[in-house]
Structure formats: structure tokens, C-alpha cells
Amino acid sequence: xxxxxxxxxxxxxxxxxxxxxxxxxxxxxxxxxxxxxxxxxxxxxxxxxxxxxxxxxxxxxxxxxxxxxxxxxxxxx
Amino acid sequence: xxxxxxxxxxxxxxxxxxxxxxxxxxxxxxxxxxxxxxxxxxxxxxxxxxxxxxxxxxxxxxxxxxxxxxxxxxxxxxxxxxxxxxxxxxxxxxxxxxxxxxxxxxxxxxxxxxxxxxxxxxxxxxxxxxxxxxxxxxxxxxxxxxxxxxxxxxxxxxxxxxxxxxxxxxxxxxxxxxxxxxxxxxxxxxxxxxxxxxxxxx
Numbered sequence: 001x002x003x004x005x006x007x008x009x010x011x012x013x014x015x016x017x018x019x020x021x022x023x024x025x026x027x028x029x030x031x032x033x034x035x036x037x038x039x040x041x042x043x044x045x046x047x048x049x050x051x052x053x054x055x056x057x058x059x060x061x062x063x064x065x066x067x068x069x070x071x072x073x074x075x076x077x
Numbered sequence: 078x079x080x081x082x083x084x085x086x087x088x089x090x091x092x093x094x095x096x097x098x099x100x101x102x103x104x105x106x107x108x109x110x111x112x113x114x115x116x117x118x119x120x121x122x123x124x125x126x127x128x129x130x131x132x133x134x135x136x137x138x139x140x141x142x143x144x145x146x147x148x149x150x151x152x153x154x155x156x157x158x159x160x161x162x163x164x165x166x167x168x169x170x171x172x173x174x175x176x177x178x179x180x181x182x183x184x185x186x187x188x189x190x191x192x193x194x195x196x197x198x199x200x201x202x203x204x205x206x207x208x209x210x211x212x213x214x215x216x217x218x219x220x221x222x223x224x225x226x227x228x229x230x231x232x233x234x235x236x237x238x239x240x241x242x243x244x245x246x247x248x249x250x251x252x253x254x255x256x257x258x259x260x261x262x263x264x265x266x267x268x269x270x271x272x273x274x275x276x277x278x279x
Contacts, residue, residue: 056212056216057216058213058216058217058219058220059216061213062212062213062216062217063213063217065206065209065210065213066170066213066214066217067170069196069200069210069214070104070147070168070170072200072202073104073196073199073200074128074144074145075104075144075145075147075168076145076147076148077145077148
């Protein structure tokens with residue numbers, strides 16, 4: 001990917017030409033207007049996934065278990 | 078609601094009147110100790126004495142509504158407006174019910190095994206499903222901490238109970254910086270950190 005820096009808010013990252021061509025084909029007809037916008041989107045998704053990795057959802061069952069313990073400790077009616 | 082405010086006994090520090098100040102964390106993670114530390118430093122705090130000090134919290138619980146503030150939060154009847162500019166204690170689960178507003182929160186973390194040991198001692202139980210309980214509290218803690226990081230108009234200071242005991246001075250200085258440009262009586266705050274109350278060690 002080759003993008004010129006715009007107002008110092010962007011930087012240039014290199015990816016293999018073959019991959020870039022694949023991505024260009026993939027984004028045809030989608031809402032992505034450029035190679036950069038697609039790669040930015042994918043990277044954000046990956047990073048956000050890493051942030052939540054290992055932290056399972058606090059389920060209704062978990063909540064009931066917590067509430068039961070809080071009742072036993074006198075923090076909740 | 079009958080409550081006590083530390084500023085009624087001669088403390089004069091005035092915090093921001095547009096902000097609710099909260100000490101939070103899982104139950105048994107050092108939230109009461111943190112309230113004591115703040116009170117000693119001259120920071121305004123509010124609490125009721127409905128729940129008396131006992132063997133589990135010999136220096137007091139420093140809670141409002143007799144420790145049942147979570148009930149009021151769930152019902153949406155807790156008068157946050159009356160407690161602006163004053164630290165109050167709301168344990169972790171209660172933070173899910175915070176209304177919109179400006180908040181400064183000191184969030185206590187502690188070794189989870191110690192937290193569970195202390196809970197079991199206090200509730201006088203032996204948890205047959207301890208691993209499940211542990212996972213539930215772990216997930217609650219992670220959820221609340223994550224939510225706090227992204228909550229609008231909210232500043233958070235994460236404090237580790239075990240670290241406070243190991244190095245009170247450094248951590249209390251962080252607390253004072255977080256609270257703002259006020260004079261804290263740090264020697265008195267440090268004196269509160271009483272290692273003899275650190276009973277559930279891992």
C-alpha cells in the first residue's frame with residue numbers, strides 16, 4: 001500500500017503488491033473507497049479483537065452468581 | 078438518609094462541585110481502607126454508620142445506606158446531586174447503574190483469590206463452586222474496568238490494594254495528584270495504611 005502522508009495524520013505502510021491487488025478486487029462494489037480505508041478498517045478490527053481477547057462476556061448467570069454473593073455479604077437485598 | 082460527612086468535623090478541602098467522586102472496586106478489595114485514607118487526608122467523604130464496624134472491617138465500612146447503596150442505584154433513587162464534591166463508596170457492581178454525570182473514580186484492585194478468601198470468611202461460607210464464582214467476579218471486574226475507561230466525563234485511577242500496602246507513600250501521592258490541586262495530609266494518609274489488617278494473604 002502506498003499512500004502519501006496527509007497533514008501528518010497518516011503514514012505509509014508497505015504491503016506486497018499481489019496482496020494489494022487482491023484487496024482492490026475484494027473492495028470493488030463495497031463501501032470502501034480506497035485500499036487504505038479497507039486496510040485501516042481491518043487493522044482496527046484486529047486490534048479491537050485483541051483488546052477483548054480472553055475477557056469473556058459477563059453473562060446473566062455470572063450476574064446472578066455475583067448478586068447471590070453480594071446478598072450473603074449484606075450488600076444487596 | 079442519615080450520613081456523616083468528614084467535612085462536618087473540621088475538614089476544609091473543597092472538591093469540584095460539579096463532580097461525583099467515588100471509591101469503587103470489588104467488595105473486600107480495600108475500598109473501606111481507601112475511604113479511611115481519604116478521610117485522614119482531609120478529603121471530603123460521606124458515609125452512614127448504619128453498618129457498624131465489626132471483626133471484618135474493624136475501622137468501619139464507610140458506606141451509605143447501610144451498605145445497601147446498590148439497591149438504591151438499581152431503583153434509580155440514589156440522590157447523586159447531594160453528594161457532589163464528596164467521595165462516596167459504591168462497589169463494582171453498582172457502577173453499572175451510574176447515571177450520566179461527571180465522575181472521578183478511584184477503583185481498587187486486589188488479588189482475586191484474596192478477595193474471595195475474605196468474602197468467604199465474612200459470609201462464613203465455604204464456596205463449593207469457588208472456581209465459577211471466581212470467573213464471575215473476574216468477568217465483572219474486567220467489564221466494569223473496561224466500561225470505566227470509555228465512560229464519558231469520567232476519570233479513573235486504578236489502585237492496587239497490594240501495591241498500596243507495599244508502598245503507601247508512592248501510591249498515596251498518586252491519589253493526591255488524581256484528586257487535584259488540593260493539599261492532602263499525606264503523613265496521616267500513610268498512617269492509615271495498617272498492615273495488620275492485611276489478613277487474607279496469597
